[in-house]
């Protein structure tokens with residue numbers, strides 16, 4: 001007999017699916033993923049779920065189980081004590097907490113605003129991640145209007161509701177949560193080391209500070225490899241497996257919706273979909289002079305390849321929650337993980353010359369305030385937006401800005417929230433005449449054949465764990481140099497004299513191109529295209545525009561002001577325009593050219609005629625189309641304080657030795673590629689055994705390779 005809870009969970013999911021189809025029909029692969037999700041749920045009903053319940057029980061949704069409530073005044077405050085409190089259970093935070101708590105003598109509390117993504121089909125099915133955008137599991141941030149990018153406010157998946165203002169109201173706290181696993185639970189799953197020279201450049205930024213050498217690529221590489229559980233692929237046989245890792249750090253229990261599977265593997269490989277567009281894009285790139293590179297995660301960072309992903313051999317997303325917060329890890333008596341708890345600020349003892357982080361205040365789902373005490377350290381892993389926001393709310397940041405909001409200064413650090421970097425991307429759209437299944441999936445199915453196609457995709461996923469539902473959208477990637485004269489036409493170099501080379505080395509890329517087997521606008525939520533389409537995209541990997549994160553008020557529940565300052569330099573616009581022309585030439589190179597449906601030439605929304613645009617029109621297109629590739633970083637940079645740095649090479653905040661930052665904020669400058677893998681953090685000789693080791697690498701296995 002069905003239990004009430006099961007009936008309710010199905011009813012909820014059905015409601016979600018119906019709402020998704022009705023109100024957000026434009027989402028990528030939404031309908032197919034939705035039907036697939038429904039089937040998965042029905043299977044789930046017929047299977048045991050004891051392990052799921054045990055997992056959920058191990059996560060403390062109830063803040064009273066991990067901290068003491070602050071009732072009406074400090075005199076009633078009697079917090080639990082922890083050795084280390086990790087703020088933010090995202091990509092980095094899950095790993096930090098799991099590694100720290102390996103030492104039973106260290107009592108760890110992990111506080112995450114969101115909830116577990118383990119039970120969420122839209123997180124697990126690779127193609128469905130965009131269905132989480134604009135929902136309650138991400139913060140739904142928008143930038144402020146960008147004057148150099150069409151004056152538009154740009155959507156940044158991970159923020160609070162647009163223009164809304166959350167009140168610190170105990171009875172009505174409309175907190176919008178994210179997910180355990182953070183962005184790793186809704187990202188595009190691209191597994192990318194970036195250019196080796198990117199890390200060596202990080203070392204140079206430290207200007208000889210102690211511990212700096214530990215950030216070099218030669219130090220990173222063994223950990224990258226140790227983390228991996230690479231699966232060779234018959235379709236892509238040229239990867240040298242001796243250069244890849246095969247052990248993988250963690251095997252965890254079966255997730256709820258896939259009862260026949262026993263393990264989740266932290267995998268890297270080619271289990272994502274490879275549409276005909278993808279293979280044709282690779283071939284067309286090769287023909288315009290971008291060499292095939294069977295494995296971009298080696299010393300050779302240039303070339304074109306099928307994207308390596310963190311989709312496992314069973315066609316599921318691997319997140320840092322699924323890989324690191326296993327049932328076994330959660331059973332540790334020295335680890336507490338509280339979810340749906342929003343940290344408001346860090347409290348400092350300022351009675352001596354050097355401030356000390358002593359506790360963390362947070363709200364539970366109902367808006368009740370709690371405080372937990374950290375005897376040794378607080379680690380901020382709240383991501384590149386919330387980490388600087390929390391630092392500033394707590395009195396660590398530019399003194400003048402804190403004064404504007406009446407926040408007492410604990411440490412005057414002008415670098416907090418400064419130097420925001422992101423990867424701007426432009427999307428180009430093409431009509432497809434092949435009628436490939438994937439090319440028709442960016443919109444609600446119309447007509448019998450397309451509906452049949454969706455069901456076929458769903459069935460294929462159910463039976464084989466392969467097919468269109470395993471697309472990560474960016475199915476093939478190319479990394480190139482904008483200064484490569486063999487790739488660009490002579491007149492595409494006209495403004496060249498003014499443009500500096502921002503790459504980290506002569507063999508490192510500054511532009512990424514990628515293909516998606518269907519076109520989409522505004523992250524899948526813009527005006528949908530009917531018919532069949534595909535997309536080509538160009539990303540600026542080493543922009544010179546930098547922006548800021550600033551407080552909008554001293555209220556911790558107000559969203560911060562995000563200003564990436566996109567395209568504020570000539571360099572950034574010119575390089576994206578150059579890359580757009582190259583993309584258009586790739587589109588008109590066989591075998592991709594053979595897929596172009598000429599009807600697209602007459603439609604202004606499509607880019608079939610991009611090569612006919614003059615410089616001014618192309619620049620206008622670039623400014624109108626630019627969007628985020630979701631990689632904000634560098635807002636609490638690892639660099640000397642005199643250079644605007646916020647943390648030292650051991651990730652300790654300058655002037656506050658027991659406060660660390662471990663997330664994308666600490667990048668000294670942005671890497672030439674995808675940012676999840678390098679959310680690596682390293683400390684060396686601070687004499688703090690387990691914390692030091694645990695912080696060494698977050699995504700990569702921190703333990704020394706054997």
Ligand SMILES: Cc1cc2nc3c(=O)[nH]c(=O)nc-3n(C[C@H](O)[C@H](O)[C@H](O)COP(=O)(O)OP(=O)(O)OC[C@H]3O[C@@H](n4cnc5c(N)ncnc54)[C@H](O)[C@@H]3O)c2cc1C
Pocket residue numbers: 087088089090091092093111112113114157158177178179180181182183184186187188189190191192341342343344381382383384386387390629630631632662663664665674675676677679
């Ligand atoms: C849509 C999308 C696609 C992407 N695709 C890729 C890709 O394919 N490959 C790749 O390498 N990278 C990708 N990225 C980027 C990459 O995933 C991120 O750079 C990386 O995961 C960031 O990790 P983090 O630990 O710094 O922050 P996050 O993973 O964002 O973690 C921060 C966590 O802190 C929590 N938090 C924040 N504030 C508070 C608070 N006050 N109290 C409690 N908890 C709080 C958040 O809920 C969140 O869980 C993508 C990102 C997005 C959004």
